[in-house]
């Protein structure tokens with residue numbers, strides 16, 4: 001057998017003619033940056049996820065950076081997040097000059113433990129940045145209430161959670177501002193890099209729109225005016241105030257979703273519910289077939305409708321299990337093997353091994369197995385057979 005952990009080629013093949021036709025149309029149009037495909041995808045994705053405004057960008061990491069910048073978060077500020085995530089979550093906080101403050105996750109949900117957030121709040125805390133990890137929704141009710149109580153902004157890292165709902169609503173997973181990734185393997189993935197920011201706040205959306213194109217445009221000018229107001233300084237009198245892209249008001253970025261990606265994403269968006277249902281069906285199959293074994297199986301937490309970007313089981317001997325899977329031709333992996341508080345890039349924060357016991361235990365004991373929508377039933381059966389044999393040994 002040769003079963004890949006993620007298989008984007010199969011996903012493409014399922015509707016290849018439609019995706020290719022859409023991409024070809026863009027190639028022949030000569031309109032490669034912005035335009036109808038990009039703005040239509042923004043509207044359609046906002047409607048799908050239940051937000052007022054959508055701003056597309058180059059990737060999920062940029063979405064986080066733009067969101068933090070739009071909220072005015074920077075040097076001297078702290079943002080509470082998790083160590084049990086992909087590096088972008090905390091990297092984006094550090095890139096804008098703020099300090100990532102880690103807290104542990106819940107061993108059941110693998111998401112931020114709301115009880116630990118409040119203890120990490122200081123006078124410098126500006127925001128909480130929870131991650132809907134593996135496609136499981138965080139406890140947004142608890143997190144929203146902590147943010148309200150302490151006057152903090154809520155930035156949702158939804159990179160792994162397109163199609164996830166909380167309390168029966170897709171918009172239930174959103175924060176004041178929310179960031180998505182369309183990396184090819186994601187629940188909704190393009191043929192390259194792509195990202196999206198969602199918000200109901202028009203001025204935040206405007207700030208992101210400006211920041212992603214070098215701080216230009218009318219919304220960049222508005223943002224700058226607000227900055228001066230906040231500082232109590234008079235706005236400079238002779239500032240050129242054009243609204244074209246050659247008038248720059250903020251130090252921004254070049255981060256755009258290109259039209260080819262938008263065209264493909266629009267076509268894939270039509271199938272996203274099918275994709276998520278198929279992921280959930282695969283997860284349900286594993287949960288049934290492996291009940292009563294030595295594996296601790298993932299389960300949905302209260303209110304969460306999991307989209308299973310990743311299906312990870314826990315085993316006290318995860319290393320041995322992964323070796324057996326690999327030997328049988330089944331690709332598997334740890335998402336992610338080194339928690340962020342143990343990464344060299346974050347060594348300057350001064351955390352030590354033992355600071356986040358649940359996170360560290362998950363890095364030692366979890367193993368992700370294939371759960372993608374196009375997985376064949378005979379492949380699922382084979383995976384279960386090998387897992388059962390490895391557990392018995």
Ligand SMILES: Cc1ncc(COP(=O)(O)O)c(C=O)c1O
Nearest residue numbers: 059060061086088089159181183
């Ligand atoms: C939790 C999380 N946040 C952020 C990102 C960043 O997304 P991108 O790879 O599109 O920059 C990812 C992507 O893997 C992710 O898994």
